Amino acid sequence: MKKITATLLCILILLSSVCMSGFAVSEKQGMDALKTQFESGDSALDYVYYSPAGKNDKTKYPLVVWLHGNSSGDYPGHQLDNCSIALWSSEEYQSRFKDTGGAYLLLPRYPTAGLIDLAWEGTTTNLKKTIDAFVKAHINNIDTSRIYIGGYSMGGKMTLRMAMTYPSFFAAAFPLSPVYAPSNSDLNNLIDMPIWFFWCKNDDYASLNSVTVNSNWQYLMSISNCKSACRISTFDTIYNSDYTVKMADGSKDIHNTWDAACHDLFMDDNRPQKGMMVKDGNGKSVIMTYPEGLIYWLSCQSKETQQEQEGEKRRTLLDILHGIIEIIKEAFVDIIKAIAN
Numbered sequence: 001m002k003k004i005t006a007t008l009l010c011i012l013i014l015l016s017s018v019c020m021s022g023f024a025v026s027e028k029q030g031m032d033a034l035k036t037q038f039e040s041g042d043s044a045l046d047y048v049y050y051s052p053a054g055k056n057d058k059t060k061y062p063l064v065v066w067l068h069g070n071s072s073g074d075y076p077g078h079q080l081d082n083c084s085i086a087l088w089s090s091e092e093y094q095s096r097f098k099d100t101g102g103a104y105l106l107l108p109r110y111p112t113a114g115l116i117d118l119a120w121e122g123t124t125t126n127l128k129k130t131i132d133a134f135v136k137a138h139i140n141n142i143d144t145s146r147i148y149i150g151g152y153s154m155g156g157k158m159t160l161r162m163a164m165t166y167p168s169f170f171a172a173a174f175p176l177s178p179v180y181a182p183s184n185s186d187l188n189n190l191i192d193m194p195i196w197f198f199w200c201k202n203d204d205y206a207s208l209n210s211v212t213v214n215s216n217w218q219y220l221m222s223i224s225n226c227k228s229a230c231r232i233s234t235f236d237t238i239y240n241s242d243y244t245v246k247m248a249d250g251s252k253d254i255h256n257t258w259d260a261a262c263h264d265l266f267m268d269d270n271r272p273q274k275g276m277m278v279k280d281g282n283g284k285s286v287i288m289t290y291p292e293g294l295i296y297w298l299s300c301q302s303k304e305t306q307q308e309q310e311g312e313k314r315r316t317l318l319d320i321l322h323g324i325i326e327i328i329k330e331a332f333v334d335i336i337k338a339i340a341n
Contacts, residue, residue: 024091034086038107040076043133044126045108048080050089052102053141060143062103062299064088065131067151067158069258070119073112080107083152084262088295093264096291098299104142106134120158124165127158145303150174152258153205156198164189172196172229172301174294176258177203181212187220194229194301195220196294198257201236205255227281229301233257233265236275241268264293 025033038048068079094102108130110119149170151159156178163173167189174196199213217232238246238253241263246253260273272288
């Protein structure tokens with residue numbers, strides 16, 4: 001009887017631990033297992049998504065919107081198959097989201113046909129409708145002050161467009177090798193947004209080089225109100241997480257910076273991504289310390305924090321103005337007294 005009781009107790013403990021973990025899938029279980037955690041949805045655009053919320057969960061989680069590149073939306077779910085972003089749904093990566101230990105992942109799809117169509121062209125409104133509908137459907141568990149957007153190549157271009165069009169909606173943006181050179185007037189809309197640019201020095205894909213990404217960064221940091229929160233990652237080449245060289249068309253890959261981002265900017269031995277240099281908006285080098293990578297940086301950004309900082313700035317300015325007024329008043333009183341005497 002004691003053996004049976006002990007066995008049942010072990011089973012209950014095991015079931016309890018499984019239920020408490022939300023049936024989380026480990027990175028070690030492989031990409032196929034991770035992809036099974038994603039569900040499908042449809043709005044103005046179809047999408048796949050990962051939800052960290054369990055039954056009766058009242059936690060407010062951040063939302064990460066991930067935009068695929070060209071020729072990665074050929075079929076529903078292609079945006080999940082064509083890169084390693086499913087890693088972000090793993091137990092290990094989800095735990096890196098500060099405060100909540102998890103986040104929603106939303107992967108909308110722009111229906112493309114190989115290289116015939118340019119992804120995301122003319123879909124700004126429909127993409128926003130899709131995001132809004134998703135947030136509404138999960139409003140009980142999404143922290144609307146912590147909605148982030150990122151994407152690669154043409155998705156990086158759309159990341160910038162969405163961030164510049166809806167700067168009060170997104171708490172942070174991370175364009176990865178964006179094939180885009182926005183105007184300075186458009187970049188002015190990002191003055192208060194933490195942003196992390198990714199680019200490879202010799203990336204000549206669609207003229208993506210110092211004339212585009214680097215010049216965008218330099219201009220934006222000349223006007224940004226949050227330079228310390230901004231980042232730029234510069235790569236010499238792209239490595240796989242096992243230190244092998246990433247190859248594309250028989251040569252070293254100099255465009256796929258998203259491969260590093262999908263691995264949260266760390267190698268398999270938890271060292272920072274090889275061949276990557278990170279600086280903040282003040283030009284200071286940023287030392288990556290595991291596990292505080294891209295995910296941790298994102299989860300530190302919040303519209304509420306930005307609003308608090310803006311409020312503090314306004315309070316500081318009011319204090320300064322009040323001090324000036326008091327000085328003027330005292331000087332005026334002294335002048336009156338001098339005249340009276």
